[in-house]
Amino acid sequence: AQSVTQLDSHVSVSEGTPVLLRCNYSSSYSPSLFWYVQHPNKGLQLLLKYTSAATLVKGINGFEAEFKKSETSFHLTKPSAHMSDAAEYFCVVSPPSGGYNKLIFGAGTRLAVHP
Amino acid sequence: GAGVSQSPSNKVTEKGKDVELRCDPISGHTALYWYRQSLGQGLEFLIYFQGNSAPDKSGLPSDRFSAERTGGSVSTLTIQRTQQEDSAVYLCASSSGQTNTGELFFGEGSRLTVL
Numbered sequence: 001a002q003s004v005t006q007l008d009s010h011v012s013v014s015e016g017t018p019v020l021l022r023c024n025y026s027s028s029y030s031p032s033l034f035w036y037v038q039h040p041n042k043g044l045q046l047l048l049k050y051t052s053a054a055t056l057v058k059g060i061n062g063f064e065a066e067f068k069k070s071e072t073s074f075h076l077t078k079p080s081a082h083m084s085d086a087a088e089y090f091c092v093v094s095p096p097s098g099g100y101n102k103l104i105f106g107a108g109t110r111l112a113v114h115p
Numbered sequence: 116g117a118g119v120s121q122s123p124s125n126k127v128t129e130k131g132k133d134v135e136l137r138c139d140p141i142s143g144h145t146a147l148y149w150y151r152q153s154l155g156q157g158l159e160f161l162i163y164f165q166g167n168s169a170p171d172k173s174g175l176p177s178d179r180f181s182a183e184r185t186g187g188s189v190s191t192l193t194i195q196r197t198q199q200e201d202s203a204v205y206l207c208a209s210s211s212g213q214t215n216t217g218e219l220f221f222g223e224g225s226r227l228t229v230l
Contacts, residue, residue: 009155034218043119043206043221044158090157102171103219105150105157 002027004093006106013113019063019078021109023091026072033074034092034103035065044090050074061085086113117141119222121207127228128197136192136225140209147184148210148219149192153203161205164190197229 007022025031035047048059055067061084065076074091091106120139128134140147149161160174164184175181179197184190194201204226208219 041223043223044208044219045221046218049218102160102163103158104160107155107157 002031002093002104004091004104004106006089006091006109008109009107010110010112013081013111015083015113015115016080019076019081019085019111021076021089021091021111023074023076023106024072025074025091025093027093032094033065033067034094035059035063035074035076036090036092036105037087038090038108039087047076047089081111081113083113083115086111119207119209119220121205121222121225123225124223125226125228127230129230130199131196133193133195134197134227136194136205136207136227138190138192138207138209138222140188140190140207141220142188144209144211144220145187146210147190148208149182149190150206150208151203152206152224158206161192194227197227199229202227202229 003026005024013019030052033050036044037047038044047063048057048065050057050067058064063076063078065074067074088108088110090108092103094103119141122137126134145166147164150158151161152158162175162182163171179195182190182192204224206221206224208221210219
């Protein structure tokens with residue numbers, strides 16, 4: 001069985017400071033992992049994905065995430081937060097290829113960015 | 116349109132009434148998903164359509180919930196005899212159907228409030 005845990009329900013940072021959103025996963029096989037972002041009253045948008053290639057994945061808007069198998073983590077980071085980064089972020093795990101997807105979403109982390 | 120379109124964006128109904136929520140996926144996408152997002156929760160998988168295959172209904176919470184996809188395109192999610200616990204945002208997503216890409220394109224959701 002697979003699961004994903006987002007360790008913080010809320011994170012608050014100042015504009016220009018680093019962002020760290022934490023995610024741990026549980027999977028009995030090598031997973032595919034994703035981060036999605038949801039801005040207020042908007043649909044979810046794919047931020048980045050890991051599919052067993054490079055362990056450091058770069059996404060849109062300056063975000064990146066590092067897959068660490070030994071720690072079963074896939075934390076999302078950004079060196080310098082912008083006001084526009086305020087949103088809800090979801091860590092997602094997917095079963096391996098061989099059929100359709102059934103993504104498993106974490107509970108989400110709400111990021112607040114203040115001046 | 117260019118993206119996934121959902122209607123209505125907001126629906127307020129009385130307990131016991133039936134509601135229908137509509138989803139227009141991205142043209143050419145063979146896979147279509149319905150998710151439910153309750154306050155403070157992650158996304159809960161409801162149902163999945165892939166081409167002409169039988170849908171995966173394993174996430175539907177009760178027999179009051181049903182969904183159809185006509186002509187491989189538009190989908191309707193129907194909730195009969197609504198209950199207050201059905202209040203949530205219902206998200207539709209589509210994808211190209213390629214195995215394990217993990218990239219779903221989401222609509223902005225239909226917010227359902229059951230009084």
